[in-house]
């Protein structure tokens with residue numbers, strides 16, 4: 001076999017391993033196979049709920065299903081536990097199934113299967129027996145499982161940088177009436193293009209001085225892609241370059257005059273910048289959080305845990321905090337409207353004093 005042919009054969013084998021694992025898991029979901037309980041959970045994107053195999057709830061569509069090794073993984077991706085099958089509660093497993101499940105968890109932490117013999121010995125099995133039992137239960141051999149995990153990690157890493165194109169919203173820039181009548185517009189996400197730090201993109205930016213500091217705002221043709229607040233313009237411009245290393249950054253005060261107007265009003269608590277069109281990059285989870293923040297009316301606040309509940313992931317309070325901290329577009333995604341449960345301010349990417357000033361302005365301003 002030529003070197004190229006061999007490489008292709010390896011690749012095909014690798015891909016088959018990945019497909020095999022999800023095919024086996026999908027079959028277990030379809031057949032409500034309880035013998036795989038503990039081995040994995042599946043999450044349904046259309047409902048935001050995750051289940052264990054065998055759940056009696058309606059069968060989801062294949063394209064809406066995502067598989068996770070553990071309930072914890074599903075939760076950190078923003079899913080909540082199904083009330084019917086309670087995948088978050090521990091099941092009593094037979095010793096043989098429990099050993100396979102613990103082997104799964106162990107494999108998720110290691111890079112190869114070199115120590116399976118030792119692992120088996122610790123459980124009181126021969127390596128051969130444990131490997132055979134693993135293939136029976138999981139549907140793929142240990143090597144296939146490791147390959148699938150690897151591919152999944154690669155896919156997730158890619159997804160974390162996935163771009164998000166925007167929606168241009170029907171709600172006009174200044175039209176807060178439309179905003180309140182129709183609710184906050186949804187952030188649009190179109191998979192398939194990878195922006196990679198704004199490669200090939202023209203990004204216009206502008207800045208304004210306000211009582212809370214300098215505001216630098218940048219926009220693509222689709223919408224606002226960054227709003228940063230800080231003490232001086234030079235460092236803010238530098239941070240734009242860091243954020244979009246491959247884009248062509250151009251100052252365009254005239255072209256972005258509309259944006260300046262809305263942001264200046266927002267700083268005074270007089271306009272709601274959350275109606276502006278956005279063009280942000282973020283993970284699916286971050287987008288859900290940011291979307292929820294845009295639904296908080298000016299002059300109101302939510303706690304981090306209330307936001308977690310709103311996006312259907314009550315267990316993900318910390319992740320909500322991180323998503324707020326990662327918000328690239330101050331004011332337009334009003335992360336300043338999220339505070340701690342006890343009313344204290346929590347963090348703010350652009351400083352607590354700025355957060356306080358914005359909340360004060362909105363409380364005192366007309367609030368819309």
Ligand SMILES: [Zn+2]
Pocket residue numbers: 050051052055056057082083084085086
């Ligand atoms: Zn369920």
